Amino acid sequence: MAGTKGKQKTARDMVLSLGVILLAGLVMWLFIPHDDDGGPDLKRVDYTVELTTARRAAPYPVAAPEGLAKEWKPTSVRYRGAEDNAWHLGYHAPDGEYVAVEQSTGKPAEFIEEASQGGRKTGTTEEIGGRTWTRYTGGRYEALVLQDTDGVKGATTVVAGTGSFEQLGMMAAALKLA
Numbered sequence: 001m002a003g004t005k006g007k008q009k010t011a012r013d014m015v016l017s018l019g020v021i022l023l024a025g026l027v028m029w030l031f032i033p034h035d036d037d038g039g040p041d042l043k044r045v046d047y048t049v050e051l052t053t054a055r056r057a058a059p060y061p062v063a064a065p066e067g068l069a070k071e072w073k074p075t076s077v078r079y080r081g082a083e084d085n086a087w088h089l090g091y092h093a094p095d096g097e098y099v100a101v102e103q104s105t106g107k108p109a110e111f112i113e114e115a116s117q118g119g120r121k122t123g124t125t126e127e128i129g130g131r132t133w134t135r136y137t138g139g140r141y142e143a144l145v146l147q148d149t150d151g152v153k154g155a156t157t158v159v160a161g162t163g164s165f166e167q168l169g170m171m172a173a174a175l176k177l178a
Helices: 002-031 048-057 108-116 165-174
Strands: 063-065 073-080 086-092 098-104 120-128 131-137 142-147 156-161 175-177
Touching (some): 063 086, 063 098, 098 108, 098 165, 108 142, 120 142, 120 165, 156 175, 165 175
Antiparallel strands (some): 063 175, 073 086, 098 156, 120 131, 131 142
């Protein structure tokens, strides 16, 4: 009989211990602050130096937006002259989506594939800012593509991201090519 009573006491003690642990966890969860937006606080980057450098070095007019609302936060920038004169400017849109401006003199099909991360040409075009952009979809990013940027043969501009075509269009409309 002594063995049965000991096992019952052990099981009861385990259940009580588990209850105390769960209660302690609940109390800790209630008093620890939670980040409601769920995303990291991305730093705004100043890209004026990189933009000036790219505009001097690139064989095409380099694109950067002008007049976007302050809620559009630039988060990444780079120019790689040795890698097909590749220009990148990434933005965190007001609703949390990602939108990037990509330009290159590399092979258009490969560059568009990389910039849209697998997007395919839809055949749908849009007139934005006096330029004809082609929609690409189906990849990781939606994309608007402008080939032969401002008459420069072989220069391709892509506005791509997780945002809607409306957001991509807002970015494309704000681009100044210089």
